[in-house]
Amino acid sequence: MSAAPEIEHVDILVIGAGPAGLAAAASTASAGLTTLLVDENASPGGQIYRRITRSPFVDAAILGDDYWEGRPLVADFEASGAAFCGETQVWSLDATRRVGMSHKGRSRFVQAERVIIATGAQERPFPIPGWTLPGVMSVGAAQTVLKASALVPDGRLVIAGQGPLIWLYAAQHLRAGGTIEAILDTTPRANYLAALPLLPQFIGSRYALKGARLMREVARKTRIVRHVDALRAEGEDRVSAIRYRVGKKESRIETDILLLHQGVIPHVNLAMAAGVAHRWDERQACFAPVLDPFGQSAIDGIAIAGDGAGIGGAEAAAERGRLAAWAAIKALRPQVEDKVPPVEEILKALAGAEKGRAFLDRLFLPRKQFRVPVEDDTIVCRCEEVTAGAIRQAIKIGAAGPNQLKAYLRCGMGPCQGRLCGLTVTELIAAERAISQDETGYYRLRMPVKPITLGELAAIEPDARAVSAVVRE
Amino acid sequence: MFRRIASANAEMVMIEVDGVPVTARRGESVAAALLASGLSIARETPVGGVPRTPYCMMGVCFDCLVTIDGIGSRQGCLVSVEDGMRVSIQKGRRALA
Numbered sequence: 001m002s003a004a005p006e007i008e009h010v011d012i013l014v015i016g017a018g019p020a021g022l023a024a025a026a027s028t029a030s031a032g033l034t035t036l037l038v039d040e041n042a043s044p045g046g047q048i049y050r051r052i053t054r055s056p057f058v059d060a061a062i063l064g065d066d067y068w069e070g071r072p073l074v075a076d077f078e079a080s081g082a083a084f085c086g087e088t089q090v091w092s093l094d095a096t097r098r099v100g101m102s103h104k105g106r107s108r109f110v111q112a113e114r115v116i117i118a119t120g121a122q123e124r125p126f127p128i129p130g131w132t133l134p135g136v137m138s139v140g141a142a143q144t145v146l147k148a149s150a151l152v153p154d155g156r157l158v159i160a161g162q163g164p165l166i167w168l169y170a171a172q173h174l175r176a177g178g179t180i181e182a183i184l185d186t187t188p189r190a191n192y193l194a195a196l197p198l199l200p201q202f203i204g205s206r207y208a209l210k211g212a213r214l215m216r217e218v219a220r221k222t223r224i225v226r227h228v229d230a231l232r233a234e235g236e237d238r239v240s241a242i243r244y245r246v247g248k249k250e251s252r253i254e255t256d257i258l259l260l261h262q263g264v265i266p267h268v269n270l271a272m273a274a275g276v277a278h279r280w281d282e283r284q285a286c287f288a289p290v291l292d293p294f295g296q297s298a299i300d301g302i303a304i305a306g307d308g309a310g311i312g313g314a315e316a317a318a319e320r321g322r323l324a325a326w327a328a329i330k331a332l333r334p335q336v337e338d339k340v341p342p343v344e345e346i347l348k349a350l351a352g353a354e355k356g357r358a359f360l361d362r363l364f365l366p367r368k369q370f371r372v373p374v375e376d377d378t379i380v381c382r383c384e385e386v387t388a389g390a391i392r393q394a395i396k397i398g399a400a401g402p403n404q405l406k407a408y409l410r411c412g413m414g415p416c417q418g419r420l421c422g423l424t425v426t427e428l429i430a431a432e433r434a435i436s437q438d439e440t441g442y443y444r445l446r447m448p449v450k451p452i453t454l455g456e457l458a459a460i461e462p463d464a465r466a467v468s469a470v471v472r473e
Numbered sequence: 474m475f476r477r478i479a480s481a482n483a484e485m486v487m488i489e490v491d492g493v494p495v496t497a498r499r500g501e502s503v504a505a506a507l508l509a510s511g512l513s514i515a516r517e518t519p520v521g522g523v524p525r526t527p528y529c530m531m532g533v534c535f536d537c538l539v540t541i542d543g544i545g546s547r548q549g550c551l552v553s554v555e556d557g558m559r560v561s562i563q564k565g566r567r568a569l570a
């Protein structure tokens with residue numbers, strides 16, 4: 001690994017340094033392809049292995065074994081000769097694989113033979129009344145500051161939602177000396193029954209035993225309220241309480257910090273803006289890119305690996321990274337193909353890593369009312385402060401899809417570019433108009449997918465192509 | 474909103490938040506340093522003037538926008554603290570400089 005070089009042309013550009021990106025970059029670089037891995041964070045690891053190379057923790061037990069399992073991935077990457085550039089935001093990618101990226105306020109373009117998008121997952125929006133109040137954060141956010149900065153919430157803490165991350169974070173938080181007032185588990189009763197037929201598959205997977213152990217560890221020390229079916233965060237200038245309902249019974253807990261989480265979804269912005277087709281995935285209730293078995297999109301030389309290709313977890317992400325790398329090596333250096341692990345081996349490992357996923361998907365499919373807000377005062381678009389009620393009204397008077405909604409309400413036009421409202425808006429329109437999510441579609445995303453200043457754009461050295469476009473002899 | 478747990482790998486740096494000196498751990502994000510600062514760090518949104526604090530800490534929500542060394546609307550959760558950095562909390566719409 002070398003320090004941020006000024007590369008203008010590379011064989012392989014990998015975007016995102018989580019398990020998929022690390023594995024992909026290590027494979028292509030080891031095969032002799034010039035490889036650049038970029039990430040928004042300063043050090044590699046992605047969200048799951050956040051700051052693993054520079055962890056502030058002395059006591060490794062707090063974060064647990066699953067976290068430290070990221071070490072060999074990073075070590076392989078560092079030994080591979082691939083370059084890493086951190087604190088780098090990719091803001092454009094087109095079909096010619098010319099990639100615009102910004103690093104510490106300066107932008108440049110890199111031309112790549114192949115691009116592997118490994119931008120991973122983001123947490124699913126969790127639009128409840130009051131979720132914009134100060135003191136309300138996602139569980140992933142709290143886990144990030146725990147891993148990266150060894151911070152724990154100060155004061156009373158309530159966690160609400162569902163999914164494996166809640167139990168993992170709760171256990172880490174307790175080990176770090178924290179306390180939890182209550183976990184409000186929103187997993188619907190019906191999900192347990194629906195997931196039952198998939199249980200045998202799951203039992204044999206590595207998640208089963210670990211998950212059960214984590215839940216027991218947390219339950220010993222924490223009050224758990226199950227089958228919660230409504231949530232409302234209360235407070236004036238910041239959150240002061242959470243109101244919740246189980247069946248007909250309403251209750252309220254005072255709190256200083258409220259953490260929300262209901263699973264993760266592919267982070268689609270860069271791939272969609274580049275023109276990669278996406279389809280609604282019924283099983284995971286989100287949009288996922290249309291890819292061949294090796295992660296290749298219909299755009300020549302652009303592949304997607306890891307959770308951005310559909311949620312599969314860290315282990316599957318690494319295998320999908322290797323798979324995308326294998327396809328890239330085969331295309332660019334067929335002569336070294338026999339020096340890299342055979343594709344059958346990768347496919348087998350991937351199948352193993354994906355075992356049990358269907359059970360988790362079904363068990364943790366969030367309840368409809370937590371995906372499509374029932375109460376009209378719930379903010380859907382956090383940036384432009386647009387409520388579910390306003391969106392329903394706009395649909396009534398003619399807004400047919402997410403893009404028309406922009407014109408009516410500026411919904412999705414704030415700095416986050418729909419990342420925290422896009423899915424909700426699609427599902428809300430689909431529900432109101434009784435049409436499918438595919439028919440409803442998603443926001444049309446455009447470059448730049450991350451905001452950059454005009455000054456930064458203007459300061460990029462023009463290349464020959466740009467000059468010839470405007471200069472006439 | 475957050476407190477630091479004891480940790481030996483804690484090389485500290487000093488930043489300034491609206492003129493107030495704040496200690497931060499080298500390598501952490503500006504948003505994390507703010508969360509641990511004990512100060513009231515809520516920005517006010519340009520749309521409704523309502524208070525917000527960081528929500529996602531991974532570059533997605535843009536609720537961590539701050540002015541860093543004079544440059545406005547930077548994502549505090551994606552910028553690492555540096556010694557002497559001057560951070561200010563944004564209130565309402567930013568003036569066009």
Ligand code: FES
Pocket residue numbers: 504527528529530531532533534535536537538548549550551
């Ligand atoms: S806290 Fe969400 S973008 Fe920074």
